[in-house]
Amino acid sequence: MNRVGHWATTLAVAAAAGVGFMALLVWSSPRAPGESLVSGYGVTMAVLSTPWALAVGILWHAWWVRAGFRLSAMDAPARLLATAVATLPAERRDWGAAMTAELTQVPDRRARWRFAAGCARAAVLPPQRHPLWVLTTAALATTAAIVVWLAVGDAVPTMRVFAVTFVVLVGALATAAVARSRRLHRPRHGALLTIAGLVGVAACIAVTAYNLRTDRSETLASSPAITLAVVLAACLWLTLAPPRALTTSRRARWVGVGVGLVLGPGVFLAARLNETNSDGGVLIYLLNLPIVFGVASALVAVVDRSFSAGLQTTVWALMVTSLLSFAVFVLESLRWYQLHQTSLLDGDAGNGQLLHAAIFWVLIAIPVLAFPCGVIGAGLGALGARVGGAAGRQPATAGQPPMP
């Protein structure tokens, strides 16, 4: 597919997604009398879906350049095997290369399919040196879930769904990690990121428990509880066992963590400034975060001359910022509510809904808005680096006398 076709397809998919999103809005939230379809729904759709459409287009383009073009030159069995082999843990990659090389020697199509499917199965579920460890990890995870169910049920009953879901998810991830890796090893992507992630997850759990124990009117319904557990488990996984593709740029990790360490505690400052200027300053602060992610990702992409580095910056900045912002936001919201009996975000009555607001705004809305901004920033940064690099090389070659 050429470049025009690529972007035309992207735009068509984005338009279809936008129309679908608008239909969903109309269906789930019927129009008020007199409300315009265009201004009421069309603008919302455009604001939310356009950055995502651009981001998806950029990601698709990056994937195509990196892997899609290579895959397109293969037949379907080779594509299946290449995809499966990419999931192998680092210490098993030579086996993936062995399978791939062997497939080139398999002649007819049917045999290729059979060989590729078998190898793909072996790649996705590589054998274990110590199957007992897997069973032990699964048993420990199950026991931990039961213990947490009983212990948290006594101490903080409203936290039970969250706690059990979190432990089950972490247990499942730990079991999968032990099952897929030949040996456990320390995270190799930097102590700062590991510490920031672990402290962030621990802080989120601690403030949730503190909030539920301190304010007895506070609730944590099943859906937000499960959402919180999923987000924290995902952050824990990213912290301890991130995909290789997210750990190639040291600069991205440093900038990402640095952005998070500044922006997360920045919620504290915004909340305290809210005291003197009660006009939803925290909400404005949160809604401006995506711009910072975009700028940070663009800068790293320019300096590293790499879209991937910019994307990594977005992921790490988003993770650390979300975790720290959530912890600070919950504490500040609780303090604000005890002082003013209103919500820190908008001044409305926020009785018992503090955690729900924190989960929605800090862990869902901000990442949903920030991620495409980061991707666009990374894309612009990489494009700028390429254009700048080409311009920088131009005079040198232009100044050379033509070769005879």
Add this chain to the structure above:
Amino acid sequence: MARSRRPSAHTIAVVLALAETPSTWRYGYELCRMLDVQAGSMYPILIRLADRGLLETAWESDAPEGRPPRHLYRLTGPGLALATELAQQATTSVAGPATLRVKWEGA
């Protein structure tokens, strides 16, 4: 600590096939065809044998231009000892594979 464990029939077949001509390097697909074993079973067996030091692996050094080098396999010393043990047990055993137990780990 050595662990006694009965290898699968496919594993025994692979070990014995490799032991037929111990100095010859074999390919994965070649073994699949020789023994009529699917790749989904063959590669986990090869990986386990290599993990346990029973299988020596190498990359083809003279691959033709435009083709990736293939992975080659042959038994190590302990692998050959295991093959001998397996062959002896297979011939002396009258009760069938249920009595076939070999030192599988730490060989």
